[in-house]
Amino acid sequence: MSGFFKSSIGRKYAMALSALFLMFFLLQHFAINILSVFSPNAFNEASHFMGTFWVIQYVMQPVLIFGVMYHFIMGFILEIKNRKARVVKYAKNNGAANSSWMSRNMIYSGLAILGFLVLHFIDFWLPEIETKYIQGDMSGLLADGEGFRYYEELTHKFVNPLRVGAYVLAFVFLSLHLMHGFSSAFQSSGVSSMRKQKLQAFGKAYAIIIPLGFIFIALFHHFNH
Amino acid sequence: MNLTLKIWRQKDAQSKGKMVDYKVTEISEHMSFLEMMDVLNEQLINTGEEPVAFDHDCREGICGMCSMYINGEAHGPDRGVTTCQLHMRMFKDGDTITIEPFRAAAFPVLKDLVVDRGAFDRIQHAGGYISVNTSGNTQDANAIPISKHAADEAMDAATCIGCGACVASCKNSSAMLFVGAKVSQYALLPQGQVEATDRVRNMVAQMDLEGFGNCTNTGACEVECPKGISLENIARMNREFLSASIKG
Ligand code: HEM
Numbered sequence: 001m002s003g004f005f006k007s008s009i010g011r012k013y014a015m016a017l018s019a020l021f022l023m024f025f026l027l028q029h030f031a032i033n034i035l036s037v038f039s040p041n042a043f044n045e046a047s048h049f050m051g052t053f054w055v056i057q058y059v060m061q062p063v064l065i066f067g068v069m070y071h072f073i074m075g076f077i078l079e080i081k082n083r084k085a086r087v088v089k090y091a092k093n094n095g096a097a098n099s100s101w102m103s104r105n106m107i108y109s110g111l112a113i114l115g116f117l118v119l120h121f122i123d124f125w126l127p128e129i130e131t132k133y134i135q136g137d138m139s140g141l142l143a144d145g146e147g148f149r150y151y152e153e154l155t156h157k158f159v160n161p162l163r164v165g166a167y168v169l170a171f172v173f174l175s176l177h178l179m180h181g182f183s184s185a186f187q188s189s190g191v192s193s194m195r196k197q198k199l200q201a202f203g204k205a206y207a208i209i210i211p212l213g214f215i216f217i218a219l220f221h222h223f224n225h
Numbered sequence: 226m227n228l229t230l231k232i233w234r235q236k237d238a239q240s241k242g243k244m245v246d247y248k249v250t251e252i253s254e255h256m257s258f259l260e261m262m263d264v265l266n267e268q269l270i271n272t273g274e275e276p277v278a279f280d281h282d283c284r285e286g287i288c289g290m291c292s293m294y295i296n297g298e299a300h301g302p303d304r305g306v307t308t309c310q311l312h313m314r315m316f317k318d319g320d321t322i323t324i325e326p327f328r329a330a331a332f333p334v335l336k337d338l339v340v341d342r343g344a345f346d347r348i349q350h351a352g353g354y355i356s357v358n359t360s361g362n363t364q365d366a367n368a369i370p371i372s373k374h375a376a377d378e379a380m381d382a383a384t385c386i387g388c389g390a391c392v393a394s395c396k397n398s399s400a401m402l403f404v405g406a407k408v409s410q411y412a413l414l415p416q417g418q419v420e421a422t423d424r425v426r427n428m429v430a431q432m433d434l435e436g437f438g439n440c441t442n443t444g445a446c447e448v449e450c451p452k453g454i455s456l457e458n459i460a461r462m463n464r465e466f467l468s469a470s471i472k473g
Pocket residue numbers: 012015016017019020022023026071072075076078079106107109110111113114117177178180181182184185186188440441442
């Protein structure tokens with residue numbers, strides 16, 4: 001297996017694996033967030049569990065951070081290598097004749113998602129680390145001790161219409177990224193076409209429903225505040 | 226019909242090229258694209274200019290030599306055809322047609338529209354064959370039972386003519402459709418399976434060495450391929466490569 005991850009195909013597998021992991025993470029993230037629409041209590045409980053359970057914090061969280069970093073760093077490397085593979089560009093190129101816009105612009109939809117991830121880290125992840133690991137407050141309680149803080153913090157973040165706008169836009173790009181990405185990951189993994197046809201419909205549904213769901217959550221809290 | 230042609234002219238591999246405009250008149254819609262190019266070249270020869278160099282051989286879609294990027298697509302706007310099979314009826318009177326060589330760092334331009342596709346030959350040499358002892362008592366291939374399904378798929382993969390349209394069309398200049406087809410045509414048959422592990426590893430290693438880009442599954446190659454080689458061949462090559470790597 002030594003040269004595997006240095007080869008073009010080995011990297012395709014690794015890229016697909018990181019992407020499949022990210023899509024699984026996204027599903028889990030969505031499942032918890034949607035609770036905030038139905039039951040602040042359930043959302044608080046789930047958030048507290050995720051934020052304090054050691055397997056999540058010390059095993060899954062580092063894996064996730066590695067997965068995201070690997071995915072976008074390899075994405076950049078891939079893009080640079082692929083640009084070098086054609087030194088002189090075509091004077092006239094009709095890409096739309098043979099491929100989808102989404103498939104040709106993965107780097108741009110990816111960059112939009114990366115921009116969002118930075119914002120999202122500043123919004124939620126950094127304050128969370130600050131409270132839990134720097135101040136050492138693992139209680140998950142509000143400053144006055146009256147119940148959990150997670151739901152309060154969430155709704156508070158969605159007051160600013162600019163932030164809500166940025167989130168909505170980012171999820172549109174996520175949808176475009178996954179429109180191509182989902183089936184691409186299975187093609188890269190060598191899944192045969194017969195199985196892929198069934199996956200295709202599921203992939204399109206995933207690429208629309210998950211981002212749309214996140215948009216719904218952001219708008220819901222914005223207008224219900 | 227009367228046409229304006231914008232053609233890439235480049236003296237030799239070292240020179241910098243540029244697009245040059247030409248006019249051709251009274252082109253019949255029944256002509257093939259290469260016959261139209263012949264008309265242009267005759268015109269250029271008559272006026273003492275250097276004719277446009279382009280590759281061609283069989284002119285019936287089987288050799289894979291003809292290789293133009295026409296109006297932004299390999300082999301032009303028609304589907305399932307090579308440039309020699311492209312008819313002028315695909316264009317309209319008064320059209321401007323842009324004609325460029327296939328572009329990829331691994332396919333350097335030699336002159337005008339002629340590119341060096343030797344990289345494909347080197348990939349083939351790396352493993353696109355089976356070793357047979359021709360001592361005189363070689364087993365008849367027909368004596369080995371093969372399922373109809375495998376035979377059909379192997380035959381489909383083997384129809385690849387090595388034209389390079391897949392590389393030219395791919396935004397990443399990836400050669401995976403070509404290599405996928407060449408790996409598959411053997412991987413599906415008992416004669417090929419004997420050397421399958423070495424074959425896929427050596428061919429992929431050579432492909433990477435030649436400076437082709439990496440596949441991102443845009444599917445452009447499959448659409449532009451004159452022989453309709455399916456993306457399934459790339460998926461099969463990936464599986465073959467993974468299992469070859471695990472075997473070590
Ligand atoms: C939660 C976030 C993300 C998810 C769920 C995701 C998902 C995916 C999926 C499923 C693929 C297809 C993988 C394959 O073809 O094997 C992909 C490819 C790609 N991603 Fe992401 N991605 C995310 C974030 C990013 C970010 C931040 C970037 C940064 C630039 C990025 C850049 C790329 C690029 C360039 C590709 C093209 C590779 C290819 O198509 O093979 N992605 N992504």
